[in-house]
Structure formats: structure tokens, C-alpha cells
Amino acid sequence: MPNVRKTRGGIESADEADLVRLVAKGDRAAFEELYRRTSPWLALRLRRRCSDEQIVADVLQESYLAVWRAAGSFAGTAVDGSAAGWLWTIAARRLVDAFRRRARYVHPPPEAAEPVAAPAAEDEALAGAVSGELGSALNTLAPELRQVLQAMVLDGLSVRETSVLLGLPEGTVKTRARRARIIMREALS
Amino acid sequence: MNDQHKAHASIELIRRYARADAIAGEVLWSLESHLESCPSCRARLAKEVPGQAPPTAALVDRTWEALAPSLTTGPPVPRRGRLARLAGWTSPVMLPWVVGAALVAVLAVAVDSFFAVPGGRPLVLLLAPVVPVLGIAAVWTKSLDPAYELVAATPRAGLYLLLRRTVAVLAVVMPVLVVAGLTIGTSSVVWLLPCLACTAVTLALGSVIRLERAAVVVVTLWSLGVLAPGLLTSQLPVAVAPVAVPVWGAVFAVAAAVLILRARSFARV
Numbered sequence: 387m388p389n390v391r392k393t394r395g396g397i398e399s400a401d402e403a404d405l406v407r408l409v410a411k412g413d414r415a416a417f418e419e420l421y422r423r424t425s426p427w428l429a430l431r432l433r434r435r436c437s438d439e440q441i442v443a444d445v446l447q448e449s450y451l452a453v454w455r456a457a458g459s460f461a462g463t464a465v466d467g468s469a470a471g472w473l474w475t476i477a478a479r480r481l482v483d484a485f486r487r488r489a490r491y492v493h494p495p496p497e498a499a500e501p502v503a504a505p506a507a508e509d510e511a512l513a514g515a516v517s518g519e520l521g522s523a524l525n526t527l528a529p530e531l532r533q534v535l536q537a538m539v540l541d542g543l544s545v546r547e548t549s550v551l552l553g554l555p556e557g558t559v560k561t562r563a564r565r566a567r568i569i570m571r572e573a574l575s
Numbered sequence: 576m577n578d579q580h581k582a583h584a585s586i587e588l589i590r591r592y593a594r595a596d597a598i599a600g601e602v603l604w605s606l607e608s609h610l611e612s613c614p615s616c617r618a619r620l621a622k623e624v625p626g627q628a629p630p631t632a633a634l635v636d637r638t639w640e641a642l643a644p645s646l647t648t649g650p651p652v653p654r655r656g657r658l659a660r661l662a663g664w665t666s667p668v669m670l671p672w673v674v675g676a677a678l679v680a681v682l683a684v685a686v687d688s689f690f691a692v693p694g695g696r697p698l699v700l701l702l703a704p705v706v707p708v709l710g711i712a713a714v715w716t717k718s719l720d721p722a723y724e725l726v727a728a729t730p731r732a733g734l735y736l737l738l739r740r741t742v743a744v745l746a747v748v749m750p751v752l753v754v755a756g757l758t759i760g761t762s763s764v765v766w767l768l769p770c771l772a773c774t775a776v777t778l779a780l781g782s783v784i785r786l787e788r789a790a791v792v793v794v795t796l797w798s799l800g801v802l803a804p805g806l807l808t809s810q811l812p813v814a815v816a817p818v819a820v821p822v823w824g825a826v827f828a829v830a831a832a833v834l835i836l837r838a839r840s841f842a843r844v
Contacts, residue, residue: 401614402614417646421639421642423614423617423621424617425638425639426593426620426621426624426631426632426635427610427620427621429624429631429635429638430592430595430620430624430628430631431607431610433631434595434603439634442634443634443637443638446634446635447638447642450638451642451645454642454645454646468611468612470610470611470612470614470617471612474611522601523601524600524601524604525600525601527600529600532604536600540604540607540608
């Protein structure tokens with residue numbers, strides 16, 4: 387749908403990667419459009435990982451400021467990389483930094499595994515759309531293992547960053563990641 | 576809904592995601608990885624946020640308000656121009672002195688070519704070794720540089736900056752001297768080593784007494800010891816004869832060693 391290449395005055399029809407390239411040239415309207423399209427998603431995704439609204443607001447602001455200033459590095463390196471994925475990478479790193487800063491004052495308690503509702507049938511369909519086997523394999527994981535795997539695989543963080551984000555020692559993160567991988571491998575084979 | 580578009584998230588799931596409701600782990604995983612790659616589902620999510628999650632909508636608006644003022648400052652950082660880079664090597668007050676030193680060499684060539692004395696002692700040869708000293712006297716003289724205290728207080732002040740400025744002087748004066756030497760047909764080594772030695776001695780002496788005084792001392796000594804005898808008598812002074820080359824080499828080495836040992840003295844105002 388929004389894959390039409392950007393023409394004069396057609397910022398609405400440009401895709402995110404085009405918008406980032408325009409931002410790299412200092413196009414403020416393109417930046418506004420990029421923010422309008424991606425910030426609700428980014429804010430929600432951050433809120434799923436951090437309950438402190440103030441930190442989410444700070445991270446969101448820092449991330450978009452980084453986008454405004456460093457858009458050139460995206461336009462230069464990733465020819466057809468996903469702009470949304472690039473955005474998330476920036477935001478995830480900033481979130482970890484924010485946790486690091488806060489850890490100097492209070493160490494956040496590790497997020498308790500939330501009580502999880504059974505997935506509705508139509509949600510199973512989406513899970514199946516990515517990979518049926520992967521979905522059910524993930525389902526067999528204990529919540530604390532899935533949490534670690536999610537931070538490292540889905541969010542693309544390193545062991546150290548994951549330990550900061552989840553408030554766990556690095557050794558624990560490594561052990562859980564190893565256990566999660568073994569369970570996944572068994573479930574997928 | 577949307578059975579024909581199994582790959583897209585249902586609107587109910589998107590709403591639950593927006594409301595931050597609990598979502599089963601594997602579904603959440605699929606949804607988040609799907610949202611990252613699907614612009615149309617992100618657009619649907621963005622549309623649901625004001626209705627389903629007013630605090631998040633407010634947060635997004637608030638962040639934009641905070642972000643907007645920073646955008647006017649703009650991303651471009653001014654690049655250092657060629658002129659600014661040149662300022663790391665020279666100061667504007669040096670210019671007349673360096674030009675003056677170069678003119679001395681030019682005049683010496685003119686004198687040599689118009690009033691050539693058969694059998695020798697070209698004026699260029701007698702003047703060349705002290706010409707750069709005139710320029711160097713100007714690069715570190717307090718009374719000549721109105722910004723002297725500022726320069727002396729910069730982190731790069733001291734021997735490093737002095738050497739940079741010396742190099743700048745030599746870069747201007749040396750080519751003139753080389754051309755001058757070639758036009759009168761003398762070997763460059765005969766005056767090049769005395770020239771470097773005089774420069775080094777000036778800098779080394781300048782670490783003890785002030786640099787401008789050191790320059791005066793060196794020029795005076797040279798005038799009395801080499802220039803005057805060379806002009807008054809008819810033979811070439813021994814100082815600029817090929818025999819003296821090793822001596823000048825030794826003088827240069829000693830002066831350079833002294834300069835390195837006393838490097839810190841240039842960092843003071």
C-alpha cells in the first residue's frame with residue numbers, strides 16, 4: 387500500500403525508508419510524518435518493556451532526536467533495510483541506557499511474569515502466520531525464559547543489555563538463554 | 576475477521592496491544608515482529624491509540640512538543656573552513672613578517688644578479704641562513720601578537736604550536752630561498768644546513784631568553800661573524816663554505832636536543 391515512491395508533495399505516499407532519507411536531508415515535514423506514523427507503535431512497544439511512563443517519554447524523545455540527527459547514517463548504510471527495525475534498534479538501546487542510568491539510584495525489581503490469558507483462536511492464526519512450530523515452541527517456554535529470548539532475539543539486544551533491561555545478572559541471562567535455546571531446538575526438531 | 580489476510584493482526588488484538596492488556600507470549604512475539612515489518616498494521620495501531628490508550632496518545636503528543644524546539648537547530652554542523660584550518664598553523668600578525676623575510680631573499684637575488692661581483696660571495700648565500708630567523712622572531716613575540724596571552728593559554732600552546740608556526744614560516748621562506756639558490760647556481764646544502772642550524776639555535780636560545788631576543792642575538796652574531804666579513808673582504812666566509820657543513824650539522828643536533836629538553840618553557844606566558 388504505501389510503497390509508492392515519494393513524488394513532489396506526496397510525503398503521505400512515501401514509505402518509511404524514503405521518509406528517513408528525506409529526514410537525512412533536513413526535511414522537517416518528512417520527520418513529522420515519520421513521527422506521526424511510527425511514534426504510537428514505538429511508544430506502545432516501549433511501554434510493554436518499561437512501566438515507568440516518564441522513562442518511556444524520555445526514551446521516545448531521545449530516540450527521535452537521534453533519528454533527526456543521525457538519519458544520514460541510515461540512508462547511507464541500509465539500502466533496503468527496514469526503517470522501522472532501525473528505529474526500534476535505536477529506541478531499544480536508549481531504553482537500556484535509561485535503565486542503566488536509573489540503576490544508579492534504585493535497582494528495578496525484575497518484572498514479574500504477568501498472568502497470561504489464553505490466546506483467542508484468531509490470535510493463534512497470527513502466531514501461526516509467523517511460524518506455527520515456532521509459535522507453539524514459544525508457548526512451551528517458561529515466562530522467564532521467553533522474556534530473555536524475547537529481549538535477545540526479538541529486540542536484538544546483547545547479553546549485557548538484556549541483563550540491564552530485565553534487571554538480572556549477566557550470568558542468569560546467559561543460562562536462561564541457553565536453556566531457552568535448548569528447549570526451542572527440541573520443540574522444533 | 577480478515578480470514579483471507581491471515582498474515583495481518585486482528586483489530587481486536589491490535590486494540591488489546593494498544594491497551595497494554597496481557598497477551599499470550601507467543602502471540603505477543605508474533606504480533607511485535609509483525610508490527611515491525613508491516614506498515615499497514617502499524618497504521619491501524621496508530622489509529623487505535625487515541626481511542627484505546629489515551630495516556631499513550633498524550634505521551635506521544637507531549638514528546639512531540641518537547642522535541643519540536645530541538646529540530647529548529649538543525650542537523651548540520653558547520654565544517655571547518657580552509658581559513659580556520661590555516662589558523663592552526665599561522666597567526667595573522669605573522670603575515671607581514673613572513674612576507675618581509677621572503678622579500679629579503681628576493682632582494683638578495685636581485686642584488687646578486689644586477690651587481691654580480693666576479694669571483695664570488697653571493698649575497699643570497701650570506702643572507703639565506705638568517706632569513707627564516709626573521710620570520711620565527713615574529714611567530715612568538717608578545718608585543719607583535721595582540722592575542723599572545725590567549726594563544727599561550729590554549730591546550731596546544733608551547734613547543735608544539737611554536738614548531739607548527741616555525742614550519743609555516745619555513746614553508747613560505749624555503750621555496751623562495753631554494754629558487755634564489757638555483758638562480759645563482761650554488762649548492763643548496765651549503766646554506767640549507769646553516770639555515771636549519773640558525774633556526775634551531777634561535778628556538779633553543781628562545782627557551783632561555785625570550786624568542787625575539789634570541790632572534791636578535793642570532794642575527795647580530797651572524798651579521799658580525801659572517802655577513803660583515805663577507806661583504807667587506809673579497810673571499811667567501813668559511814661559515815658558508817662546504818667545509819663548514821658538518822659543523823652546522825652538529826650545531827643543529829645540539830640545538831634540537833636543548834630545545835627538546837627545555838620544551839616546557841614555551842608553555843608559560
